[in-house]
Amino acid sequence: MSAISPRPDSPSAGASILIVEDEPAIATAIAQRLGAEGWRTEVARDGLSGVEAAARMLPDAVVLDVMLPGIDGLEVCRRIQAERPVPILMLTARDDETDMLIGLGVGADDYMTKPFSMRELVARLKALLRRVDRAAQASSAPDGAEPPMVIGDVVIDRAQRRVHRAEQEIHLTPTEFELLVMLASSPKTVQTRERLLAEVWDWADASGTRTVDSHIKALRRKLGADLIRTVHGVGYAFEPPASA
CATH class of the missing domain: 3.40.50.2300 (Response regulator)
Known part of the structure; x- marks a missing residue:
């Protein structure tokens, strides 16, 4: 066509x-x-x-x-x-x-x-x-341009777009990866659903916040429920693992 x-x-x-x-x-x-x-x-x-x-x-x-x-x-x-x-x-x-x-x-x-x-x-x-x-x-940026984020047993390699926890690689979709980076970049800081939707999805309509909730659930299933804290009525925060 x-x-x-x-x-x-x-x-x-x-x-x-x-x-x-x-x-x-x-x-x-x-x-x-x-x-x-x-x-x-x-x-x-x-x-x-x-x-x-x-x-x-x-x-x-x-x-x-x-x-x-x-x-x-x-x-x-x-x-x-x-x-x-x-x-x-x-x-x-x-x-x-x-x-x-x-x-x-x-x-x-x-x-x-x-x-x-x-x-x-x-x-x-x-x-x-x-x-x-x-x-x-x-991925085309010079080596070392973005060093991996190491938070406890979680390693987020932004250059290669790979995630490991406890030395085990976790396969994330591009959206899940960007959502994780957004949360992990500011540990313990609450990110509203509306901000996550705007920054990760480039979508400003708050009617799509259920999409955020579903992706958070998918992330928890892959990485463990302990890494992302729900702040009811507000949004989510990345909680560094106990070993951090």
Whole structure:
């Protein structure tokens, strides 16, 4: 599908987006809206076609429905991420936090519940692409430009974007990594949900704060519940481990 000229303010102008969605009306609407942003799009109508398309086109990001014919979106996500890390925005028809946590657990970076606004979809994708750009810039920085953060038994290597706890590597999505860095950069300092949403997701609408909560839960499942303290009604704080 050809794309129109990119808007000057579009991040990663000309980026390629794979849309894996079996409902023709939704897939067409998404493709048209993303095309208006100057992004190149391709649509896959089922899970296996989505996996094949991802391997062939090497997209910059993927919009992936959970409910698909053949293999479901969770398995598609697993297979795509096993071959090549890529930002994935999952779409779910059920407003079920368990489904959301499973999606984040298999490698999705963000999720949206149907029905959703195209404006928010574009904003979420722009944020994902900006994070990819920042990660690329960090990895190309001179050695030693950003020394690892060592907090007790937690080591956060910002240059290589790798995290270890107790000498065991913890695999985080790009979003989870940036969220952890944001919290760990100011230990014991409470960060509001709104600030985390703005800094990590580049999303200023406070209606998305539930996304923050779900990602915090995913981080705790991977790193341990002791590292992030909830301040009810406010936000979260990184608590250095006892060995720090």
